[in-house]
Amino acid sequence: MYRPNSPVCIRLLASCVCALFAATPVQPAAAGGTQTFHVESYDDFDSGEVEGAAIEGSGRVTVGLQPTRAELEPSTVYTCAPGAKGEVLIGTADKAGLYRVKPGKPGKQPTVQKLADLPGVVVSTLTRLPNGDIVAATLPGGTIHRISPKGKVSEFAKLDVKQIWQLQVHKGRLLVATGPKGELYSLDLNGKNAKMLLDVPEKNLLSVLAVGGEIVAGTSPQAKLYQVIPDNTDGVLLHDFSGDEVRSLAVTGNGLLAVVNKFSSRGLSSLDALTKTLNRTSLIGQNAEGKAGHKSEDIKASGRLYHVSMGTRLDPSRAGEATWDIWLGKSKQYFTSVVAGDMAGTAYVSSSYDGKVYRVRGRRDRATVSNFDERQTTSLCALPDKSLIATTGDGAAVYHLSNKTKPKASIYRSEVFDAEQPATYGQLMVRGQGKFSVRARVGPGDEPDKRWSEWKPVHLKKRQDGQWGSLGVGKRRFLQLEVSLQSPEAEVREFKVYYAPENLPPMVKTVTVETPDFERSDNDEPDPEVTIKWSSDARDDDDLIYSVKIRPEGSSDQQWIDLGKADKLLTKTKLSLELDSVPDGTYEVEVTASDEPSNGSGRAQTDKLVSAPFTIDRARPTVAKLSQNGTAIKGQANDTGSYIHDVAYSVDGGPFRAASAVDGVFDSPSEEFVLELPKGLTPGKHRVVVRARDAFGNLASTPLVVDLKRS
Amino acid sequence: MPQNRESRPVPRHRSAAITLTVCGALTASIFGLAISEPSAAPTSTPIMPIKDIRPGMKGYAVTVFSGTKSDRFEIEVIDVVRDYLPRQDTVLFRSNDPRLMHTGIVGGMSGSPIYIEGKLAGALAYGYSYNKDPIGGISPIENMLAVDALPFRPKVLPHGKNTGTSRGTTRAGTRGWADAMLGLNVSPLPPRRRPGDLNPSAGLQRLDTPMAVSGFGPTATRMLSEQLGMVATRGGGGSGGGGGTRDMSGPKKQWKPGDSLSVLLTRGDNATAVNGTVTWVGGKQGERLLAFGHPMFDEGPSEVPIADARVHVIIPSVRRSNKIASPLTLQGTMVQDRQAAIGVRTDLTPTMIPVITHMKPAEADIPPRTYRSEVAKAVDLTPRLVSALLVDAAEEAGTDAVDLTATIKQKIALTTSKGPRELVVSEETFFPMGATPRSIGQARGVFVMAALLDNQFEVAEIRSVEQWISMEYGDPVEEIARVRVAQGDVHAGDLVRLAIDFRTLKGVERREFLELRIPDDAADEDVLIEITGGDYVRPYRPMPNNLDDLIDTLEQSYPSRSMVATIYREQEGLSSRDGLLTDLPGSVLHTLQPRGDTRAAVPFKQMARRVIPTKTLIEGSHKLKVSVLPKRAHP
The missing domain is CATH 2.40.10.10 (Trypsin-like serine proteases)
Structure with missing residues (x-):
């Protein structure tokens, strides 16, 4: 989801406000600063979804494979395998079942026919034997079932394993990759004469592939790739990937492709919750209320598609020494299968995330060719006509992805953009080629629903820098665009939406005035200035400027005096007020915040806050009525602007020492004080300076010559 | 007059x-x-x-x-x-x-x-x-x-209406049992609607239906009264007086409006009957009755026996006077329990569930006894009534304020769609200062019965229940005081030696060593070793697919006198209706885990477990988190 502060898509165009609005009739009134949603890179486009279009890695939307869909009853289709006559066989989870899928004619949905129910939770793998029978394995258990073309189920073979992960026919025998002992078996086509080909330390052989007359197999855990060698079940370790499993293998051109997934452990912290859920479901047959599951975005996993060149002779042993390139890497998802799209190096990868299917041609050329409504794409099968069958989980469906139908349904739908406020939408700029059209809709929530507007076509006109058109949609917070590619060569490379979110007035939250600061020990007066500080909240990321005014407390509005400088906008939240030209008195300041920089003076919103009253006192106190009585000196300090803060004295130019208030506390404009001269002064005359200080730090001192008698 | x-x-x-x-x-x-x-x-x-x-x-x-x-x-x-x-x-x-x-x-x-x-x-x-x-x-x-006008539905077991979590304390049936087993601190049995609940203001209220109780002691009586929301009145409940279920057959009564009628919840040595009056008699033979004018439990279709009744006296009371009555002879079946009335058919003979309760007191001089009763059939009612019979036996077996161990065994005979089955559950519970009969009433067998009756697959026909309760003096209990690994580093494939310190209630300690094999493939993982008593953990079980699966799960438990040592792993498996899927690669695990609200599979942490029989009841639980190092080169 784009955010207006995202550097990629949003650019604050304060400088172009005038130019843009001159060209674009905008709604008047409280339109805020102009911002944009900008989509131009692969990642930008990939946040949206495609239907019959492809998001190319170079940041373009092009015409892609056209999907047609058929739905199934169980919750997940787990696996698929090519069948007879261009058909595909699929196996389901939840209820283990076997179905036959016949791709429809161009634009028509595939037809799905149930062949058989199988015992177990999930059909983990299936393949078609040369005689037309189908063999399938289910979890849990080591039984391979034979299913006749008419759906009759019989036991084909039973192995002493707990899981069978893949079946593949190779040189007139059936390869069986198993777990949990990491064994690869070979059976004859009657399910007999089992022979162990590979026995690796890892628990599972999750994938197996016959290539160039040789056999390679991938493991879980540890993501290792082994090659089967004659008369040695240890095999040869070809490559140790960084990951947890080699989920799928394929050959394209002269390269070997491996899907490797890496999962982060969920640790042990979920033990208690999971055990409780297990105990509960074992008693009541269904899960407790509430969702304890992991959403797809929560999956801590990453998937990678590796490629290694096997040379023209398709020698898999090269995989042990040649460099493996990463053709595709995605986080927050894992890959479920890879198939070759052609023998020229095109591969398709299915993903657990958002029902995506990726097309990859080398290290850089990658594209998102589908994202289905169902949560994950679970398997892919390539058909002889180079179209694909994709199966999905969390909502079982079968998709036929074909490039033969007309691109009338090549649609790219953007993510739902959030303007963060109800916004006025202006122009749309689209850069692309060929024939395409754009529609827009707006709504109040981030999920399009009945409250959203209908799709509204955007009429684009060609200009030098792209095609422009006014969106003309209502003033809502959320916006979605849909691009429809209407010719085979059509593509969209970039689009930008200009919008102005409703301007929220700023808020001045606090205003404080700091009077001069001093210490009791200071011998000088503080600088004659007060500091005005304030805090504010723009509330919609607008830039703010401020104005500060001062007036005597309680006087009329006409008496406000602006403290700002005419030649400079005040953007800081602090202002020092020199007191030289301000008469003593009680004052208040008013701070006004304006979002003019972001919205222009015509649309700016402001907020004001007046400070608490504060005193300016530059008049110095006075010291009077000094009198001596022995070593005690009395006197009176008076101030007009504030109160007497302290009184101190110095003897013969020595340091100032504190005198005492007669009433014990310095708190009033007139304070009588008393001081006792230090003991040890020699008899005779001494010069005493008495200094009074008011609350503003103003100082006044009076000298006094005292004559001490000999005691 | x-x-x-x-x-x-x-x-x-x-x-x-x-x-x-x-x-x-x-x-x-x-x-x-x-x-x-x-x-x-x-x-x-x-x-x-x-x-x-x-x-x-x-x-x-x-x-x-x-x-x-x-x-x-x-x-x-x-x-x-x-x-x-x-x-x-x-x-x-x-x-x-x-x-x-x-x-x-x-x-x-x-x-x-x-x-x-x-x-x-x-x-x-x-x-x-x-x-x-x-x-x-x-x-x-x-x-x-x-x-x-409503039909008799013999294959519908009535459920209590006030179930669910509305009161925030209990959940119905199996879920409640699961909650209790899982230590969620809620009562497994749902609250029963009481007359006061119908109209919480002090206004016009449904009349209390007096429940005549005989053969039950005070604790069981109070429990029944509270749970069923009825006023318990001592007196005749149809008890046979120590000789098992009395033959309550008698001549067919010609019912008239105004006759006294009892609904029999329990009969035999322990009897409970709810008393009211017949309003209306209909049918060609006078075989259809309407009574009460309000519901008994408001449970809809029912199959509970009724009898004619004799009113001994009316006890006047400031709050609410009540009739003291006793049921006489079995006369038919309550077939409907609705807002406006209970509906009765006198031409239908109900079936009840025979319950035999054997009691062996701790005190050797008190001879063991056996009680024979029958209880009515209903999802919520039957477990409560069986529980009351158990509580009553426990009360009689002695609640001496000394260290006691109660051993309870319950044999439940039932018929599923696959045929007859028998389910035996037993447990041992230690009471430090005398048994509290009410907690005995929450015996595992009672919850099992609740789970069976409230299952989602089919109507479980419970044919009979036989239960044994025996008390013994003594405190054969030890608490796990400490557990530690008696070695330094732990490597994958090691046989780890654990030192476990037990402490009796009197503070006597002893040490036992236990060896556990760390899985070969656990290198670089954290594992959790848990040592606990057999009553505190359950075997991993898949989701049930039918009633028989559920019964299998209900039967599975570890003996009370056992210690269970488990090594939990970080990896997860899936429990499905077709079994437990362990050792799943990450992508398979995630793919098979639907994200919807109704799940076909739920994840669990993989584990390896050893169960060691003990001479004592083991209490307490200790967990150790151990970081496993790679396998030793030369073990």
């Missing part, structure tokens, strides 16, 4: 009377459908529709004050209260009968027919607590007759 007026022919005034079809046609609602005016029928009782009832009208009610013969008392209509219950009005009345002036409206009079101008207007069903005058409320006969 006139006697037995109700037996005389009721005068018919065609112009005002509306006659009702007994067996059919009345499709009016139980839950709110409009009541259509009934049509004439061969066997009919003139009724007074509520729309014709006016303040000041006079009439009479019929009920049994003593013995088995009914009598009547005069009433006068005060007013009609519209929509007192959903789609059900009530009629307020006052009685000037001296007996009522003394006792007020009496619990047990529920269902007493009230005739106004000679026509049946409804049943006495509501009253006020602590009121000074005998003012009550009538359930209109139209609503009651709608109950009679």
